[in-house]
Amino acid sequence: MSEKIIRVEHLQQFFPVGGFGKNKKYVRAVDDVSFHIEKGETLGLVGESGCGKTTTGRSLLRLYEPTDGRIIYKDQVLFDSGKVPLVDENGNDIIENGVPKLGKKTAVNMYPYRKKLQIVFQDPYASLDPRMTVGDIIGEAIDINKIAASKQDRHDKIIEVLKTVGLNSEHANRYPHEFSGGQRQRVGIARALVVDPDFIVADEPVSALDVSIQAQVVNMFEDLQKERGLTYLFIAHDLSIVNHISNRIGVMYLGRMVELSESGEIIFRPLHPYTKSLISAIPVADPRVSRERSRIVLEGEVPSPLNPPSGCHFRTRCKYATEQCAMEVPKWREVEKGHFVACHNIERIN
Amino acid sequence: MSKHLVDIEHERLSFFTPAGEVKALDDVSFYVNEGEVLGVVGESGSGKSVTSYSLMGLIANPGKIIGGDLYFNGYHINEMSEKEMRKIRGNEVSIIFQDPMTSLNPVYTIGNQIMEVILLHTDKNKKEARERARELLTLVGINEPDKRLKQYPHELSGGMRQRVMIAMALACEPKLLIADEPTTALDVTIQAQIIELMIELKNKLGMAIIMITHDLGVVANICDRIAVMYAGKIIESGLTDEIFYNPKHEYTKGLLKSIPKMYEADYERLVPIEGTPVDMLNPPKGCPFASRCDSCMKICLREMPPVKDFSETHYSQCWLNELEEDNNTEGESVCLKK
Numbered sequence: 001m002s003e004k005i006i007r008v009e010h011l012q013q014f015f016p017v018g019g020f021g022k023n024k025k026y027v028r029a030v031d032d033v034s035f036h037i038e039k040g041e042t043l044g045l046v047g048e049s050g051c052g053k054t055t056t057g058r059s060l061l062r063l064y065e066p067t068d069g070r071i072i073y074k075d076q077v078l079f080d081s082g083k084v085p086l087v088d089e090n091g092n093d094i095i096e097n098g099v100p101k102l103g104k105k106t107a108v109n110m111y112p113y114r115k116k117l118q119i120v121f122q123d124p125y126a127s128l129d130p131r132m133t134v135g136d137i138i139g140e141a142i143d144i145n146k147i148a149a150s151k152q153d154r155h156d157k158i159i160e161v162l163k164t165v166g167l168n169s170e171h172a173n174r175y176p177h178e179f180s181g182g183q184r185q186r187v188g189i190a191r192a193l194v195v196d197p198d199f200i201v202a203d204e205p206v207s208a209l210d211v212s213i214q215a216q217v218v219n220m221f222e223d224l225q226k227e228r229g230l231t232y233l234f235i236a237h238d239l240s241i242v243n244h245i246s247n248r249i250g251v252m253y254l255g256r257m258v259e260l261s262e263s264g265e266i267i268f269r270p271l272h273p274y275t276k277s278l279i280s281a282i283p284v285a286d287p288r289v290s291r292e293r294s295r296i297v298l299e300g301e302v303p304s305p306l307n308p309p310s311g312c313h314f315r316t317r318c319k320y321a322t323e324q325c326a327m328e329v330p331k332w333r334e335v336e337k338g339h340f341v342a343c344h345n346i347e348r349i350n
Numbered sequence: 351m352s353k354h355l356v357d358i359e360h361e362r363l364s365f366f367t368p369a370g371e372v373k374a375l376d377d378v379s380f381y382v383n384e385g386e387v388l389g390v391v392g393e394s395g396s397g398k399s400v401t402s403y404s405l406m407g408l409i410a411n412p413g414k415i416i417g418g419d420l421y422f423n424g425y426h427i428n429e430m431s432e433k434e435m436r437k438i439r440g441n442e443v444s445i446i447f448q449d450p451m452t453s454l455n456p457v458y459t460i461g462n463q464i465m466e467v468i469l470l471h472t473d474k475n476k477k478e479a480r481e482r483a484r485e486l487l488t489l490v491g492i493n494e495p496d497k498r499l500k501q502y503p504h505e506l507s508g509g510m511r512q513r514v515m516i517a518m519a520l521a522c523e524p525k526l527l528i529a530d531e532p533t534t535a536l537d538v539t540i541q542a543q544i545i546e547l548m549i550e551l552k553n554k555l556g557m558a559i560i561m562i563t564h565d566l567g568v569v570a571n572i573c574d575r576i577a578v579m580y581a582g583k584i585i586e587s588g589l590t591d592e593i594f595y596n597p598k599h600e601y602t603k604g605l606l607k608s609i610p611k612m613y614e615a616d617y618e619r620l621v622p623i624e625g626t627p628v629d630m631l632n633p634p635k636g637c638p639f640a641s642r643c644d645s646c647m648k649i650c651l652r653e654m655p656p657v658k659d660f661s662e663t664h665y666s667q668c669w670l671n672e673l674e675e676d677n678n679t680e681g682e683s684v685c686l687k688k
Contacts, residue, residue, distance in 0.1 A: 048537035180626045210393040211564055215608035215622030222619070237538065240567075244610035244620065267612060281542035283567030285609050287590045290571045297546050298539045301507050 003074070005199055005231050006037040006060065010084035011069035013052070013059045017306065027305050029055040031255040032069075034091065034332065037199070042225065042232040044246030044263065046239050046278070048302055052255040053235045054122075057201040060233070061117050062110050070103055073113060073199075080106040091334070115145050118192035122204035124184035128176040135172030138162070138191050145195050161194045165220060182213035186220070193224065199231045207236060218245055239282050243267050248338075251275045254305055254313040257332065261339040271341045271350055274314045312344065320345050354421075355526060355558050356382040356405065361418035363397075363404055372630045374400045374413070376582040382526065387552065387559045389573035389590070391566065391605075393627055397582040398562045402528040404428075405560075406445055407435040423525055441471040444519040448531035450511035454503040460487075460514050461499030467521040486517040491547060509540035516547065523555055530562045545572055566609055570594060575663065578602050581628045581638035583654075588664030598658075598666035600643045637669065645670055 013030040030052045037043045045053045059066045062079060070087075071079040082105030085093040094101045121127035128137055138158050148154035159169045165186040176184055185205060192200055202221065206214040218241060224230055236242045242249055243263050250260040251274065259272040270276045277296040284290045300317050303309055312330050315321040322345065330342040343349075363375035374397045382388045390398045403409055405420060405427060420427035423442060427435075447453040455463060464483040468474055474482060480499070487495035490513040503511055512532060519527055529548070533541040549572055552559055561573055569576055570590065577587040578601065586599040597603045604623040611618070625642035628634060634641060640650040647669055655669040 048539060182626060210627070211566070212393060212605060212608050212623035213626070215620040216624065218610075219620055219622055239538070240610045240612045243612060244617075278538060279612075281538045282612060283541070283545070283565065283571045284612055285566035285570050285594075285606070286611070287570045287594050289613065290567075295542060295546075297542050301509055301540065302537070 002038045002040075004036045005039045005074060006233070007070075007072040007087075008036070008056075008060055009034050009070040009072070009087045011056065011059060011071065012067045013055050013064055014067045025306065028255045028308065029305065030059060030066075032332075033252075033255075033257045034087070035250055035257065035260060036091075037231055037233060039198075039231055040225070040229050041247040042234050042245055044242035044249040045233060045235045045252060046237060046242050046249060047252035048237065050254075050302060050305060051252040052305075053237075053252050054203055056252070057119070057203050057233055057235050061119055061201060063119070065107075073117065076108070076113075077103070077106045078108055078110065078113060080104060082106075115147070115195045116198045117201075118195065118197040118199070119201040119203060120185075120188050120192050120205045123208055124181055124188050125208070127188055128184060130176055133173055133175055134162075134167075134179075134187050134190075137176075137187065138172075138194050141191050141194050147195060157194060161190045164193060164224070165190045166216075180213075181209050182216060185209060185217055189217075189220070189224075193228075196228075197230070199233075201233045201235070203235045204237070205234075206241060207238060214241065221245060239267075239279065251278065254302060254308055256313055256342065257340075258314065258343070259339075259341050265339055271335065271339065271346055272314075272343050273318050273320055273349060312342075320349050353384070354381040355384045355386075355423055356380075356560075357419075357421040358401070358405070359419045359421075361401070361404065361420060362416045363400060363409065364414060364416055366412040366414065367631075370631050373633060374582050374630070375404070376633075378418070378579075378582070378584055380577050380584060380587060382558050382560060384525070385552070385556050385558055386575065387561055387573045389569040389576040390560060390562045390579060391564060391569055391576060392579035393564065395627060395630060396579040398579050399530055401579070402445070402530065402560050402562060406439055406443060406528065407432070408439075408445075437471075440467050440519075440524075441522045442524055443526040443528065444522070444524045445528040445530060446512070446515045446519050446532045449535050450508060450515050451503075451535070453515060454511060456503055459500055459502055460506070464499075464514070464518050464521060467518055471522045482521070483517075486521060487514075489520070489551070490514075490517045491543075492517075508536055509543060512536060512540075512544055513547070516544075516551070520551065520555065520557075524557055526558045526560065528560045528562070531564070532561075533568060534563070534565070541568075548572065566605065578605070581630065581633060583638065583667070585639065585668070586666040588661070588666075592661065592664040596660075596664075598660060598664070598671055599639075599668045600645055600670065601639045602666075604642075604644075637667075647673070649673075 011030055011033045014026040014028050017025050017027050019025040033056055047053045058064050060071055066079055068081045069084055080103040082103055085100030086103050088094050135158050139154060142148045142154050142157055148157055158172055162171055167186055206217050234245055246263045249263045249266045251258050253274050259275045270279055277298045280296045298317050303316055309316050311327050312325040315325040324344050330344050332342045334340050335346055359379050361375050361378045365372040365374055392398045404415055415428050461483055465479040468479040468482050484495045487498055492498055492513055533544050573590050575589050576593045577584045580601050586602045607621040608623055623642055628638050636652050637650045637655055640646045650669050655667045657665050657667050658671045659665045
C-alpha cells in the first residue's frame with residue numbers, strides 16, 4: 001500500500017472582506033475541500049481563476065491560517081481546527097454514538113516542516129527578489145533552515161542545485177533580471193529543491209512561459225520526481241498540461257472540489273457537468289479533432305464568490321439543474337473506485 | 351493586381367533603442383484574402399503583434415518602418431498620412447487588444463466609448479449612434495444592453511469587457527479585424543464563448559480576421575491559414591492542415607511536439623525546444639533558429655535559407671528542404687549537433 005503523504009480534510013479558508021459584527025462578510029475561497037496525495041504521485045488541480053486552487057495550495061502549506069479543517073503530513077497533524085469530523089482510511093467521516101467524532105485542536109509550529117513542504121510560485125518575474133543574486137536567493141533557504149555545515153558546504157549546495165535545474169555555477173552571481181522567464185522559473189525551482197523537500201506545491205509554474213519553454217520546465221518537474229521521489233500538487237488552469245503531468249486530477253469550481261479522479265478518467269469519462277464542459281472548452285491543437293468534436297459552451301460566467309448561489313455552486317450554469325440543486329449542497333461521494341464527484345444528478349446525467 | 355485584402359510585401363521594421371537597432375520585422379511578406387482567418391503564431395517577442403500594429407499605423411517612436419510596402423484594401427498604408435489613416439482606422443480595419451481590462455477607458459461609460467467610434471466614422475446623430483450601440487451589444491451576446499450602455503468598464507467581468515471590445519471593433523463593419531491575443535487573459539470557458547462568438551460574427555459579417563496568438567489550440571480551431579513567426583521573420587506559412595500535419599520547418603515541428611496532446615491515452619514525454627529565443631539586439635547571422643535547432647548545419651549559421659514553396663499556399667524557409675534535392679552543397683549539410 002502506498003503511503004499518503006498529505007491529507008487534507010474538510011479544509012476551509014475564508015477571507016474577511018469588510019462589514020462589522022454580524023454583517024461581516026467573507027469570501028469562501030476554499031469551502032470544505034478534502035483530498036489526499038500519495039507518495040511519489042502528482043495531483044493536478046484545475047479550475048478557472050478565482051475557484052480557489054491557489055488558495056488550497058497555500059492553505060495546505062499554512063501560508064494562510066485555515067479557517068477550518070485538518071491538514072496531515074505523513075502521520076503528523078499540522079493543523080486541526082477541532083471542529084471537523086475525523087476521517088477514516090476510506091475518506092468517510094467517523095461517527096461515534098450518532099455524533100461525528102471531532103479532532104483535537106492543533107496548530108504545530110511549521111518551521112521544521114518548511115524543509116519538507118515547499119512551493120514554486122506562478123510568476124517567475126515577481127517571486128524573485130531583484131536585489132539579491134541567484135546564489136543568495138537560494139542560499140537564503142539554506143540559511144533559514146540551517147542545513148549547511150560550513151560556508152563551503154553552502155556554496156557546494158547552491159552549485160549542485162543550480163546544476164540539477166539545468167543552470168550552471170556561473171549563474172549564482174547573477175541577478176534575476178539577467179535571466180529569461182524559463183531560467184527564472186528554474187531558479188524558483190532550485191530554491192524549493194535546495195532544502196531537499198518531500199512535497200512541492202507547484203502553483204501555475206509554467207503559465208507565464210512561452211510554449212517552447214513550458215515543455216522544458218514540465219520535463220524537468222518529471223525528471224526531478226523520478227530522481228528524488230518527489231510528490232507534487234500541480235496547480236494550473238491549462239488542463240492539457242495538468243493531464244500530461246498528473247496521476248490524478250481534482251477539478252474545482254467556486255471554492256469547492258467538484259470532481260477528482262485518475263487523469264485519464266477525467267479527460268475521457270468526466271462525470272460532473274462542469275468537468276464535461278471544461279474539457280470540451282479546451283481548444284485542441286489538432287484541426288481535424290477540433291472540427292469533429294462538439295463543444296459544450298457554458299452560458300454565463302462564474303458567479304461572484306462573495307455571493308455564491310445556494311446549494312450547488314454550479315447550478316446557475318448547469319443545464320441539468322433541479323430544485324434539489326438549489327436546496328442542498330451536493331455530497332462529496334465516491335461513485336466508482338477512486339472517482340469522487342459532488343453532484344446530485346450524476347446517475348441521471350450519465 | 352491581386353485580389354488580396356491585405357498585402358504586405360517585404361516589410362522591414364526596426365525599433366531604434368538606446369541600446370541599438372532591434373530588427374522587429376525582417377523582410378516579412380504575407381497576404382490575407384477577403385473573409386479569411388489568418389493565424390499568426392510565435393513566441394513573445396517574435397514580432398507577431400508588431401506586424402499587425404504596423405498595418406494599422408500604430409507604430410510609435412522609436413519604431414519605424416524602414417522598407418517594404420503595406421497594402422490594405424487598395425490603400426498604400428505606409429504612404430498615408432496620419433490624418434488619412436484615422437479615416438480607415440476603426441472604420442475599415444479595427445483591432446481587439448489582448449487585455450480588455452486595460453484597453454477600455456475607465457472614466458467613460460461603455461455606451462460612450464462605443465458611440466464615439468460610430469460618431470467619428472459615420473454621419474449618424476447621437477440618437478442613432480446610441481441605437482446602433484445597443485444593436486452591437488445585442489450582437490455580441492450581452493444581455494440587458496440598455497443597462498450596460500450606462501455602466502463603466504469596472505462594473506463588467508473580463509469576458510463581458512472583451513465582448514464590449516469586439517462590439518466596438520465591429521461598430522463600422524470593418525473589412526478586417528485584427529485580434530491580438532483576444533482570449534489569453536480569459537478563462538477557458540469564457541475563451542470558448544469568445545471564440546464561438548468570433549466565428550459566428552465572421553460568418554455573419556464576412557470580415558477577414560488576423561488572429562495573433564501563441565495558443566496552437568485556438569489556431570487549430572478557427573484559422574484557415576497560419577503564419578509562423580520566429581525572430582521577426584515568417585519562417586513558415588500554409589493552410590491550417592498543412593502546418594499541423596505537414597510542417598516543413600524545424601521550429602514549427604518543435605512547437606507542435608512541445609505541446610501535450612489532450613486525447614492521447616498513452617503517456618508521451620514532451621519534446622521541448624531547447625535553448626532560449628534569440629537576442630533581438632544581436633541577431634545571429636543566418637537562420638535565427640539555428641542555435642536551437644537539432645538539425646543545424648554549417649550553412650544555417652552563415653546564410654538565411656531561401657523561401658521554398660510546397661504548394662500554392664504552403665512555403666517555408668529552412669535549409670533542410672533545400673539540401674534534400676541539391677547535392678552540390680555537400681559539406682555544408684553536415685549536421686553540427688550529432
